[in-house]
Amino acid sequence: MVPGAAERAERMSMNLPTPTTPAGQEGLRALLAEPSRAVIGLDFDGTLAPIVADPEQARAHPEAVAVLAALAPKVASVAVITGRPAEIAVRYGGFAGVPGLEHLTVLGHYGAERWDATTGEVTAPEPHPGVAAVRAELPALLDGTGAWIEEKGGRAVAVHTRRAPDPQAVFDALRVPLTELATHHGLIVEPGRLVLELRPPGMDKGVALLTHVRELSAASVLYAGDDLGDLPAFSAVDDLRAAGTPGLLVCSGSDEVTELRKRADLVVDGPAGVVGLLRDLAERLT
Numbered sequence: 329m330v331p332g333a334a335e336r337a338e339r340m341s342m343n344l345p346t347p348t349t350p351a352g353q354e355g356l357r358a359l360l361a362e363p364s365r366a367v368i369g370l371d372f373d374g375t376l377a378p379i380v381a382d383p384e385q386a387r388a389h390p391e392a393v394a395v396l397a398a399l400a401p402k403v404a405s406v407a408v409i410t411g412r413p414a415e416i417a418v419r420y421g422g423f424a425g426v427p428g429l430e431h432l433t434v435l436g437h438y439g440a441e442r443w444d445a446t447t448g449e450v451t452a453p454e455p456h457p458g459v460a461a462v463r464a465e466l467p468a469l470l471d472g473t474g475a476w477i478e479e480k481g482g483r484a485v486a487v488h489t490r491r492a493p494d495p496q497a498v499f500d501a502l503r504v505p506l507t508e509l510a511t512h513h514g515l516i517v518e519p520g521r522l523v524l525e526l527r528p529p530g531m532d533k534g535v536a537l538l539t540h541v542r543e544l545s546a547a548s549v550l551y552a553g554d555d556l557g558d559l560p561a562f563s564a565v566d567d568l569r570a571a572g573t574p575g576l577l578v579c580s581g582s583d584e585v586t587e588l589r590k591r592a593d594l595v596v597d598g599p600a601g602v603v604g605l606l607r608d609l610a611e612r613l614t
Contacts, residue, residue: 343608344356344605344608344609344612345596345605345608346594347576347593348593348594349593351569351574351593352577352592352594353593354574355548355550355569355574355575355577355593356550356576357574359548359574359609360612360613362547362548363403363613364403364404365404365544365545365547365548366403366404366546366548366549366550367403367406367407367537367541367544367548367549367550368399368405368406368407368550368606368609369533369540369549369550369551369552369561370408370409370552370553370602371408371409371533371552371553371555371557371558372386372388372408372410372412372417372420372421373386373410373554373555374521374553374580374582374599375552375553375554375558375580375599375602376388376389376408376421376599376602376603377389377392377420377599378598378599379521379554379582381490383486383488384478387421388421388599389599389600389603391603391607392421392599392603393422393423393426393429395603395606395607396423396428396429396432396606397426397427397428398428398607398611399606399607399609399610400428400429400430400431400432401430401431402610402613403431403613404544404546405431405432405433405540405546406432406433407432407433407536407537407540408421408423408432408434408435409435409438409536409537409540409561410434410436410438411436411438411480411484411518411525411527412436412480413437413441413480413483414434414435414437414442414443414450414452415436415441415450416436417434417436417443418443423445424445424448425448426445430445430446431445432444432445433445435536435540436450436452436481437452437480437481437484437527437531438527438531438533438535438536439531439532439533439535439536439539439540440483440528441481441483452483455481455482455483456514456515456527456528458510458514458528459482459483459484459485459515459526459527459528460482461513462485462513462515462526463479463485465509466509469505469509470487473489473492473498473501474489474492474493474498475487475488475489475492475498476488478523480525480527483527483528484525484526484527484528484531485525485526485527486523486524486525486526487502487506487523487524487525487526489502489523489524490521490522495522496522499519499524502524503517503519503524506524506526514528514529515528516528516529518532518556518557520555520557521554521555521556521582521585522584525557532557533553533557533561534561534562534563534564535560535564536561537549537551537561538564538567538568541568541573547573547574548573548575548576549565549568549573549575549576550575550576551564551565551575551576551578552578552579552580552602552605553578553579553588554579554580554581554582554585554588554598555585555588556585556587556588558588559587559588559591562588562592565577576593577593577594578592578593578594578595578596578602578605579591579592579595579596580596580598580599581595581596581597581598581601
């Protein structure tokens, strides 16, 4: 830290929630001391947007865009890292054309797609052929289960059970056949909150976060998530901390996923709590 940075960070952290771990406390101090070298990584569904029965109806918390616009100019980058297509996350988040969000990046499909606020364009490689093959076979496999399919731009496909008569029983019953189907076509299955996502291997939020942090030579990182798909990002922050880059792990509280809560340095009350934390950070960095 630069001279006086520790004292400044200590003063600025007043009234912010206190992380429960020494590593998390150091991550927060480092972020406050050098915000211009900090990366803020955020999941979308369950973190910036409340979980809803129909994912097509998901929208960012009403205050999220204004808070991100206040915070983004003060840090190296705000990166929304999501399993959704980048264009969908941008639309549902309301991120396009917002003054102040020039430092916002959306890494869709676990980093396979990238949208930058400065250009408004999405860049991505060709889709994995196994996704189309799986999509063609899913209707017969899901017939009568009450589960339904969410398209993810040809790069992944998700099977939701939240609207089934017995969501957890259907989720449990589908894990094995969906894993067998995915494996046959060179894909993997990522379980989440009453959702099973079939996608190519090598795509996860940890890889996306690490790549972004290293591209920017960030001096600190905060990552907030709510679901099992966020665990690789949590592990990436652990790896960064072990290598000397301080980090803060935030859980957008959920009773459905206890593992994330146990590993977090700080637990907040869902998307409203995440937005509140980001608002407090933006105010402290003014």
